[in-house]
Amino acid sequence: xxxxxxxxxxxxxxxxxxxxxxxxxxxxxxxxxxxxxxxxxxxxxxxxxxxxxxxxxxxxxxxxxxxxxxxxxxxxxxxxxxxxxxxxxxxxxxxxxxxxxxxxxxxxxxxxxxxxxxxxxxxxxxxxxxxxxxxxxxxxxxxxxxxxxxxxxxxxxxxxxxxxxxxxxxxxxxxxxxxxxxxxxxxxxxxxxxxxxxxxxxxxxxxxxxxxxxxxxxxxxxxxxxxxxxxxxxxxxxxxxxxxxxxxxxxxxxxxxxxxxxxxxxxxxxxxxxxxxxxxxxxxxxxxxxxxxxxxxxxxxxxxxxxxxxxxxxxxxxxxxxxxxxxxxxxxxxxxxxxxxxxxxxxxxxxxxxxxxxxxxxxxxxxxxxxxxxxxxxxxxxxxxxxxxxxxxxxxxxxxxxxxxxxxxxxxxxxxxxxxxxxxxxxxxxxxxxxxxxxxxxxxxxxxxxxxxxxxxxxxxxxxxxxxxxxxxxxxxxxxxxxxxxxxxxxxxx
Amino acid sequence: xxxxxxxxxxxxxxxxxxxxxxxxxxxxxxxxxxxxxxxxxxxxxxxxxxxxxxxxxxxxxxxxxxxxxxxxxxxxxxxxxxxxxxxxxxxxxxxxxxxxxxxxxxxxxxxxxxxxxxxxxxxxxxxxxxxxxxxxxxxxxxxxxxxxxxxxxxxxxxxxxxxxxxxxxxxxxxxxxxxxxxxxxxxxxxxxxxxxxxxxxxxxxxxxxxxxxxxxxxxxxxxxxxxxxxxxxxxxxxxxxxxxxxxxxxxxxxxxxxxxxxxxxxxxxxxxxxxxxxxxxxxxxxxxxxxxxxxxxxxxxxxxxxxxxxxxxxxxxxxxxxxxxxxxxxxxxxxxxxxxxxxxxxxxxxxxxxxxxxxxxxxxxxxxxxxxxxxxxxxxxxxxxxxxxxxxxxxxxxxxxxxxxxxxxxxxxxxxxxxxxxxxxxxxxxxxxx
Numbered sequence: 001x002x003x004x005x006x007x008x009x010x011x012x013x014x015x016x017x018x019x020x021x022x023x024x025x026x027x028x029x030x031x032x033x034x035x036x037x038x039x040x041x042x043x044x045x046x047x048x049x050x051x052x053x054x055x056x057x058x059x060x061x062x063x064x065x066x067x068x069x070x071x072x073x074x075x076x077x078x079x080x081x082x083x084x085x086x087x088x089x090x091x092x093x094x095x096x097x098x099x100x101x102x103x104x105x106x107x108x109x110x111x112x113x114x115x116x117x118x119x120x121x122x123x124x125x126x127x128x129x130x131x132x133x134x135x136x137x138x139x140x141x142x143x144x145x146x147x148x149x150x151x152x153x154x155x156x157x158x159x160x161x162x163x164x165x166x167x168x169x170x171x172x173x174x175x176x177x178x179x180x181x182x183x184x185x186x187x188x189x190x191x192x193x194x195x196x197x198x199x200x201x202x203x204x205x206x207x208x209x210x211x212x213x214x215x216x217x218x219x220x221x222x223x224x225x226x227x228x229x230x231x232x233x234x235x236x237x238x239x240x241x242x243x244x245x246x247x248x249x250x251x252x253x254x255x256x257x258x259x260x261x262x263x264x265x266x267x268x269x270x271x272x273x274x275x276x277x278x279x280x281x282x283x284x285x286x287x288x289x290x291x292x293x294x295x296x297x298x299x300x301x302x303x304x305x306x307x308x309x310x311x312x313x314x315x316x317x318x319x320x321x322x323x324x325x326x327x328x329x330x331x332x333x334x335x336x337x338x339x340x341x342x343x344x345x346x347x348x349x350x351x352x353x354x355x356x357x358x359x360x361x362x363x364x365x366x367x368x369x370x371x372x373x374x375x376x377x378x379x380x381x382x383x384x385x386x387x388x389x390x391x392x393x394x395x396x397x398x399x400x401x402x403x404x405x406x407x408x409x410x411x412x413x414x415x416x417x418x419x420x421x422x423x424x425x426x427x428x429x430x431x432x433x434x435x436x437x438x439x440x441x442x443x444x445x446x447x448x449x450x451x452x453x454x455x456x457x458x459x460x461x462x463x464x465x466x467x468x469x470x471x472x473x474x475x476x477x478x479x480x481x482x483x484x485x486x487x488x489x490x491x492x493x494x
Numbered sequence: 495x496x497x498x499x500x501x502x503x504x505x506x507x508x509x510x511x512x513x514x515x516x517x518x519x520x521x522x523x524x525x526x527x528x529x530x531x532x533x534x535x536x537x538x539x540x541x542x543x544x545x546x547x548x549x550x551x552x553x554x555x556x557x558x559x560x561x562x563x564x565x566x567x568x569x570x571x572x573x574x575x576x577x578x579x580x581x582x583x584x585x586x587x588x589x590x591x592x593x594x595x596x597x598x599x600x601x602x603x604x605x606x607x608x609x610x611x612x613x614x615x616x617x618x619x620x621x622x623x624x625x626x627x628x629x630x631x632x633x634x635x636x637x638x639x640x641x642x643x644x645x646x647x648x649x650x651x652x653x654x655x656x657x658x659x660x661x662x663x664x665x666x667x668x669x670x671x672x673x674x675x676x677x678x679x680x681x682x683x684x685x686x687x688x689x690x691x692x693x694x695x696x697x698x699x700x701x702x703x704x705x706x707x708x709x710x711x712x713x714x715x716x717x718x719x720x721x722x723x724x725x726x727x728x729x730x731x732x733x734x735x736x737x738x739x740x741x742x743x744x745x746x747x748x749x750x751x752x753x754x755x756x757x758x759x760x761x762x763x764x765x766x767x768x769x770x771x772x773x774x775x776x777x778x779x780x781x782x783x784x785x786x787x788x789x790x791x792x793x794x795x796x797x798x799x800x801x802x803x804x805x806x807x808x809x810x811x812x813x814x815x816x817x818x819x820x821x822x823x824x825x826x827x828x829x830x831x832x833x834x835x836x837x838x839x840x841x842x843x844x845x846x847x848x849x850x851x852x853x854x855x856x857x858x859x860x861x862x863x864x865x866x867x868x869x870x871x872x873x874x875x876x877x878x879x880x881x882x883x884x885x886x887x888x889x890x891x892x893x894x895x896x897x898x899x900x901x902x903x904x905x906x907x908x909x910x911x912x913x914x915x916x917x918x919x920x921x922x923x924x925x926x927x928x
Contacts, residue, residue: 020498071608314572397566
């Protein structure tokens, strides 16, 4: 057949181009995907390892922890313990996808469908990404951050910068505004303003540190609690309120905070993002084959990779390492389509949209409006639970055995759904630690409080407090249920 | 709306992170490197390219995180086969293994990170901050040798260096140039001749007189014959065509070095002293190896007599008797004369001794040294394990005043060697011993 896009498996640039066009047509006509323009970049395995080390970001500031990450991963890769991802995609506009040069043409086709159209559409349309990230500004902002931090290293020395970054990284997971939409990033604006801001910050008398006697008649009392409400964003709080932090250190905290914020939605939508991308590539590959553009051999090779990716090992399998987000996400999206196209009696009881002739609308709705936790809570169907043979296990500290709390039967579906949603929520959220007060009139200590009941790793917490102390400049206390940790650690009695 | 970019040529960009990582664990890397320097054999170390494992706790990144090892939890798992609700599964011995603390966000469960140092990075760590002795002088003043190099083509030379290709090319060019004009002329004459001939036959057909034409034809034939002869006379090859490959002698720094390890193995040198010596030789070897393409080592042990030996015999030897230094210096000199002429080799001598020498020998030593030293790049004399300076050391120090290539030092413990070595090469003050 002369119509095949390719028959042997070597990729070439003209072929990549032809395949991308064919996929774009299907994505638009059949799946109505709205995507950012694509920028496909062919890279080597070494470059892929680089990208891994910097969380996939194409530009990033330098820090030893990224070097460590790379050392670990390249070691694993060389020993054959870890395969590299076939692709990596960045939430940016244009949307950058990396294609590994080792991939066969079939794999490149799969990767383009998966990343450049699946993930790309997800980035552009999912409410969470729309709300929390700015695809257009990110690359510029990263470049600004890299430049800024390099300049700081020159001016203030590498060690001083590393200290600040270490501390900022330690509390970065507690540096996210979960309830407020962050301001959009703009590198140009940042760069124009940073020097100005730095000067300003240095001169500014921070309101909370005003120790002049209150103006007569004004009702400022020494008993006022600052902050007036507990603050969950530790990075932000320190950046704005630390008594003696130099301007450039505040700027670095800000950079770490902005980048963490940008990455936040990815951790909240892993199952959906991968599930949707798999759903898209699955549809596109079949459609290409159906149109006579791919050979049967290509389709078979695709199946081999696809099944490997969406495979869920059982809990007692040696390969088991938790729920595979690709498997769960793909199963749910496929199931949404099935519930529309061929609903069973059970589906009609569980889902109001069962039998909707417009399955694509339902898929789009699910892709746009949810994050993993709510997605599972909304769409995890009894059929998928049965297919995956899900069950839940309960552990009570003082009991000698685990208890099976629910299995995939009528009595257990609801429980499993909720338990899984909770598990997803917990694993993507750091312990809830908030700033409750600052001793403004006394020794300026900072008091934090753990707001949730989750057991905290105390040793880690103690070390993290050390970093907080480094930034804050005065003692830092953390109240946990029945004890208080302090940094720096008080000298022992003897 | 899609752009495809080939990024493969832009290379990797992790070096700055690697640098920062190495910087962070520098202390530990140095310790590991020095440990290797202590235990390895001299030549293996120079080619060290082994990964160095750094425990991840040195590189730990703390954060607030959960610890589920001693807590209640509920977990959803895939792949149920036989369980029913309410089933109990006894916990594994030793608590909730496999459900331990929450993995760090970067997925690290490993205990160690392997940092692979390139040979250069290894040596950089080992010789951190060291400069080669007389580095400036070295870069210009390493022993030079004349080396024949190709230097284009010339018109004159010995037949054995004749370049056939170039010669034939020149010959062809000359032939073409000389023939071209004559050929054109010849062609014109031949055309004229054939026209004339046609005319002659035409006139003969009309029974007209052709005597004039016949004469012109003869004339033309003569001209053609002359021209043809001239063309034939252009030689296929001419002396002017000859080309010869030219070679020229150019100065070229010698990149071979030889290091003489000279050690006193008399009874007064114990295991400890030898260990000190080994570390000293080792470091010197590594250092030289880094600068020169190839470094030969010659081991010379001596007591009252001197012999050349293998590395094993060198460090294993324990021989009795008194000590004479001059035979060792003499042997070194002989070997240099026979095998390592100073104009072709960068010669280094490292001598370790406890300073014992028969006092009458000192004058002989001084004589030999004065002869030997100008031919050496450096002579390092290390005196080990003495309470105070020996006469020998004082002698050497005296000679060093006129011979800057002689460098002396003292060490009494293992820890002294490395700083001492650093001091020697960074040209700092030598560490003082009390």
